[in-house]
Amino acid sequence: MPTINRVCEYLEAFTLEKESQLSLVDKKTMKTCIERLNLGEISANLFINEFWTSRQRQTASIQEISYRACFKPQLPRFFIELLTKPGETVYDPFAGRGTTALEAALLGRNPVSNDINPLSKILTEPRLYPPSINDIRKRLFEMPFRDVDNEDIDLSMFYHPQTETELLALRNYLIERQNNKTADATDRWIRMVATNRLTGHSKGFFSVYTMPPNQAVSAERQKKINTKRNQKPEYRNVRTLIIRKSTQLLRNLTAAELNRLLEAAAKAVFLEKDASETREIPAESISLTVTSPPFLDIVQYSTDNWLRCWFNNINMQEIEKKLIMASSLRDWALVMRLVFKELYRITRPGGWVAFEVGEVRSGKINLEDTIIPLGLQRGFECAGVVVNRQDFTKTSNIWGIKNNRSGTNSNRIVLFRKPGHF
Secondary structure, three states: OOOHHHHHHHHHHHHHHHHHHOOHHHHHHOOOEEEEEEEOOEEEEEEEEOOOOOOHHHOOHHHOOOOOOOOOOHHHHHHHHHHOOOOOEEEEOOOOOOHHHHHHHHOOOEEEEEOOOOHHHHHHHHHHOOOOHHHHHHHHHHOOOOOOOOOOOOOOOOOOHHHHHHHHHHHHHHHHHHHOOOOOHHHHHHHHHHHHOOOEOOOOOOOOEOOOOOOOOOHHHHHHHHHHHOOOOOOOOHHHHHHHHHHHHHOOOOHHHHHHHHHHHHHOEEEOOOOOOOOOOOOOOEEEEEEOOOOOOOOOHHHHOHHHHHHOOOOHHHHHHHOOOOOOHHHHHHHHHHHHHHHHHHEEEEEEEEEEEOEHHHHOEEOHHHHHHHHHHOOOEEEEEEEEEEEOOOOOOHHHOOOOHHHEEEEEEEEEEOOOOO
16 A cells, blocks of 8 residues: 555645646646645645546446436546555445446446445446446346336326326336235336436436436426426437437446456445445455545535435435535544544554545635544544645536536545555
8 A cells, every 4th residue: 555655745746747747727727736724733635636537438338327426437536546456455434326336346446335325336336347238138128118107106297197107117127026025137227327317407317308317306396497488398208218318327337347347246345324324344344445425514415326226226315315415524534533533443553544525605615624633533644635626517416516607617635644664
């Protein structure tokens, strides 16, 4: 495992080299420097640079699953390659769509994934066992897509009647297979893709035009969207769209990457626990944690995912009771303090934690100011804050984060190391 000094030297050298390559025009928009962050008696290195790019085409296509408040695959890849070796274990306690787990597997590491929301496992685990397109097509046409009455919920504002019939038949089939414990990797893959295609803003989704696919509006809100846009749900062929999305997800997966996914799948661990209570993970077993925790009460996960919960027969109210929805920085810090206690227990000596934070509440709160002291109190060393900045053209203002000032996009990651040698 690299030492904290060697990692700091690398980040410093990387930053200075990049800065020397920038033109005077670039330097006005791309802040690239090394600073000191002072938090009272605590100080830390602040490395600002374009350490990785977020261009989607430069990632594995199998990562292209939408989920609210997720980071790009390049973020965990940077730290996995820098701080671990093949065969070591990489963990994400707030796994979301499984970005860290998938990158770890693709790079020959062993993934451990945890998220209290069961949707995380539904979206992540099937991608470690990707079936062939022929298997997916064969299974879809074996399914009985007969007429099904929907007496539980009105979805007419989202779906054409025939699309809704096909979707209900698929849902019933998958739930029955799950309950009978006969679901296999192909079934789970189809469920994952269908869950991702429920609603969106293009003809690649089952629904009429609505919000982006990482959140579902309420039925009443969708009615207003339909009225405003003068739109009615058109027929979308469920089988066709699942096959199309599957083809997209598998389009650039190499034979070597497929083998690494399958090898990782045999050792992968998926938990649905409170991130502060993961006793299933042995002490001192994790080489690297890369994660992005819930940021205060900005993102309403259960509300955004209500339709995904319905499709997968998940009790949304039960999920909402368990999710971290801290409304104040103090409450959020109390939760994170317990998480860091658990992270220290499971991290091996010399192991690392890359903890993404953000500028929430319109930039008024920098969460590293809270996270650095918490990590130090638990016994970690702080290598500093890594700020990845780059040119970014797509407008984004998620969770109240002003991350496009001056045409740039940024990630802020606090980097910790557990003292000792393994």
